[in-house]
Amino acid sequence: MKNYDAVILGAGQSGMPLAKKISNIGLSVALIEKRVIGGTCINDGCSPTKTMVSSARVAHLVSRAADFGVILPSYQVDQEIVKKRKDHIVTLFRGGAEKSLSKNENIDILMGTAAFKDSHTIEITSSTGSTETVKGKKIFINTGSEPRIPEIDGLTGTPYLTSTTVMELEETPEHLLIMGGGYIGLEFAQMFRRFGSNVTIIDRAGRLVSKEDEDVCKEISQIFSDEGIDTLFNSEVRKVTYQDGFTIITKTPEGEKSLKGSHLLVATGRIPSSARLGLENTQIKTTDKGFIRTDDFLKTAENHIYALGDVAGSAPFTHIAYHDAHIAFQHAYKGNGISKKERLVPYCVFIDPQLARIGLNEQEAKDKGIPYKTGKFLMKHAGRTLEVDETRGFFKVLVDPKSKKILGATILSLDGGEIMAILQMAMVGGVTYDTIATLPIAHPTLAESLNNLMGQIE
Structure with missing residues (x-):
């Protein structure tokens, strides 16, 4: 030994x-x-x-x-x-x-x-x-x-996919069913839709990415809908069968529904x-x-x-x-x-446009009773996103009304993770929002929209 x-x-x-x-x-x-x-x-x-x-x-x-x-x-x-x-x-x-x-x-x-x-x-x-x-x-x-593989009638023994095995596919699924509308499920949903699959998400929650603010959830839902991704909310898979394809029985607010698909991805957490x-x-x-x-x-x-x-x-x-x-x-x-x-905990979900977060969002600030002011700037008004025709999403920031320091930000945008990192460093350095509002940020860049964002705070 x-x-x-x-x-x-x-x-x-x-x-x-x-x-x-x-x-x-x-x-x-x-x-x-x-x-x-x-x-x-x-x-x-x-x-x-x-x-x-x-x-x-x-x-x-x-x-x-x-x-x-x-x-x-x-x-x-x-x-x-x-x-x-x-x-x-x-x-x-x-x-x-x-x-x-x-x-x-x-x-x-x-x-x-x-x-x-x-x-x-x-x-x-x-x-x-x-x-x-x-x-x-x-x-x-x-x-x-x-x-995490949930205990669902009939699931065991079927050739269901996980976030690991779905990446081993050498064929594009005709119709990919996805159990779970979390971050992992969303990345694969959009990915395979763009590869050419029909995609249906079955989610127990009432909206996608339910930990995010409601306006973020609505925007992502609209983006996914525009790309042809179907979503069943408040739905729970009750039974799975497989014979030359998957059939799943799902409990929905409108009663039981039967869905058929060529492949099933279980993305119900870890x-x-x-x-x-x-x-x-x-x-x-x-x-x-x-x-x-x-x-x-x-x-x-x-x-x-x-x-x-x-x-x-x-x-x-x-x-x-x-x-x-x-x-x-x-x-x-x-x-x-x-x-x-x-430590601050940043993260970025690699859907398109990227969803990036640092610090508090409105939902959390309200739950904790933390006073805040907010600013929001839509990407459809940003010069850089218009030039590259990537106008979906927005920048959103929360600031302390007294100190003017940044409490948190949600960036749903082209290269959102990169913008979020800028705000993370501002938070660590104690840079106030009014300082960022008047910074001469290089033009034409995505980052210069931070000027506009901070200018929206009232």
């Missing part, structure tokens, strides 16, 4: 940078990974999905070529080539990650499934069934999450990958949903064990997992009191 200064469970977007940080101060690290290096982001999430989203956007732009004076006789989507391009990017990114880790002589990469034997001892079971054990002075859990870690052999506690309980510095009930990323209930974004590695490293090895409560 080998002893390490640190044992890390999972080579995802917390595990990899954390392993490097620890090894760089001269300590030994065992990095245990059950599947492939890179975690969800590189292999099943950000990298492959955004690669496919890019292919879908090209298809969309080609379909609109005549709007720009470019006349094309025809075009077609080759799903097999789309998949090959996605696979190439995944292989490229994964290879880069593996190469970066392998260069470090203080890191041992151990492939297999990890489980606690006691609070310092981890048993690793390889794909062939062989086992080995390692000990760690400190242990970091970064096992991520996995698709659950933490904590059930098979042997946590019962430690003092570590979990929530009712299986998330590992931690303090504000990501430390568990065991003083030498930390949990990071999705499995710890952190916001389910790669950049937050990466930041968790920073918090845990500083707390475990530097004695710094950087808390997860002190």
Whole structure:
């Protein structure tokens, strides 16, 4: 049995940078990974999905070529080539990650499934069934999450798709049924509609992206409707059958409906990958949903064990997992009191136009009783969006009436994530909205619409 200064469970977007940080101060690290290096982001999430989203956007732009004076006789989507391009990017990114880790002589990469034997001892079971054990002075859990598959009559045993397997398709679905209208479901819905599929979303909520403000939800719903994507709201799938295609029985406010489709994507959220870690052999506690309980510095009930990323209930974004590695490293090895409560949590949903958020929206401000003023600027009035004919969406900002500092922003726009990052930095730097309103921002750029946005605040 080998002893390490640190044992890390999972080579995802917390595990990899954390392993490097620890090894760089001269300590030994065992990095245990059950599947492939890179975690969800590189292999099943950000990298492959955004690669496919890019292919879908090209298809969309080609379909609109005549709007720009470019006349094309025809075009077609080759799903097999789309998949090959996605696979190439995944292989490229994964290879880069593996190469970066392998260069470090203080890191041992151990492939297999990890489980606690006691609070310092981890048993690793390889794909062939062989086992080995390692000990760690400190242990970091970064096992991520996995698709949640609901218990629905008939679903088990059918060839349903998840957010991972849907990207392995080499044919374009004739009619893709999607259970779930969350961020993952929306990205795939628009993507496959642009590839040429008929798409129907079945969502239990009363509107898409229900955590966003109502005007955001309405705008996205209109965008999706304009692109020919059907949505059933307040609906719940009760039964699934498969015979040369899917038939699903759905409970709706108007009664039961039967829907048929060639493919079914289950996009009903994700659950933490904590059930098979042997946590019962430690003092570590979990929530009712299986998330590992931690303090504000990501430390568990065991003083030498930390949990990071999705499995710890952190916001389910790669950049937050990466930041968790920073918090845990500083707390475990530097004695710094950087808390997860002190960070702003940005995110971007890669529908088109992009939906990006930072800080509070109106819904949250009202729920918390926080006073605010708001400004809103429609993209159909922005010079840059008119020039490129991408006029859907809007900028929206909340500010403190007294300090004039930004409380939050929602950007539904072309390159919305990039604009959101500007406002994030303004929030961190304490830049007031009236300062931004009169900044000489380069013309003609999308960012100069921030002048107009801040000028709308009254």
